[in-house]
Amino acid sequence: MGGLALWLFKYRSLALFILLESIGAWMTFSGVSYHRSRLNQFQIEIAGNYQYRIHRITRFMGLDEENIKLNQEITALKLQFSAKNGANDSIKGQIATSNQQGTLSPLQRNTFLWPDSGILLDFAAPARVVFCGLGNQQNYLLLDQGSLHGIQPRMAVLQGNKIAGQVQAVSEHFARVVPLIHTKMRTSALHPKSQTIASLVWDGFSTRYAELLDFPIHIPIKIGDSLVSSSYSAVYPPGLRLGRVDRVEIIPGAVTYKIRVVLATDYRQLDHVQVIRPALQSEREKILPQDLN
């Protein structure tokens, strides 16, 4: 107590200054209605801003969980939609006819249409990327779903309608995915405008760009043209987005263009994905020689 009194005495000018200013402020806010209402407004603004910030932080913290729920819900809705409303009636009709004729195996009878794309699938599940190694020539992704969740090798990994990669190996709880940005990955790409098929490969540099090889020089191609998966691939259903043409170079004497493609999937922002398997994949792979798959 004595210490406090000494301290107050030492700083008596400052203490009195604060005291007198406080009395002045009290007189102003209690005596003048304008200042009182401004103070009320100010308090409401401060409290509102504080609550808004707190709300934003809590909403941001809960965003992760919301995204998981949304991804699961989107996949579930797509499955439900395809089961009830089957967008592509002609394919559905074909399946029904095949079923009646008994030409489909029990496994293949459980096929469904992936909405918005008309792709026939026999498996679809949401997953999340838990590791994304991007600094190497041969990159890998790791998903948080494994064989216990029905994931198997050679399933396609999508981000919406964009191709991210294919499952290479699975454990019980995880799946290893080879993305398009892997130097040993060669993906069959279709140029829809000219219906020309070429090969998409990654040159090992930027994760945003890949090279389109074997595109003949006599076929017109423009910057901005989209590239989708072709029907040649057993892993990826046809028509899924791979990227778009970013740069076209003509090399003197060459019979093909040098084409740079900006990939549809941004691997640096890859988080929620869907793992799918096209219908009849196993039957298709069985009939082809092993080295062509």
Place this chain on the structure above:
Amino acid sequence: MNRRPWVLFLFLIFMQVSVFNRVQWLGVFNPMVYAIVLLWLPLSWNRVFSMLIGFVVGWWIDSSFQSGGIHAMASVWLMYFKPFWVRFTVSSMQLQDNPDPDLRDIEIRSLVSYAGGLLLMHHTLLYTLEAFRWASLPSSIFKGSINTLLVSGLLWALIQWTRSLDSRKLQDNRY
């Protein structure tokens, strides 16, 4: 200390309450001449006492303005910072010779920065407190600057007038 024009101080406070409070020309010209009194009070006074005087003067003006306590706050601010401010603006040589210089003894350059600075602070704080919104801060500064010029002009005139009165008194005493 005895050289202060005490009667003038009372007259200025009376003029503030009766005349200058009613001056609101163009919504800008509203000089606070009572600040001259606070400025002119001796520096040698105890700061606690000075602040109390400032508070009482401000409170008196507030009572006539019905403005709560904004004049009291601005006056206490002026009285608290006056001893700090004088060290920055008035030459140390002059303060060594006379630690409690009268405004009439301070050379013109120092007087402009000393009195002008304090008046600007006082007026700006006062108009900011009066408006009490961030959006009005530029207009408060503008209003404070204009009125500081007015009050500074009046202060200069009063200094000249009291100097002439002093010199006349000296002459009368000689004869």
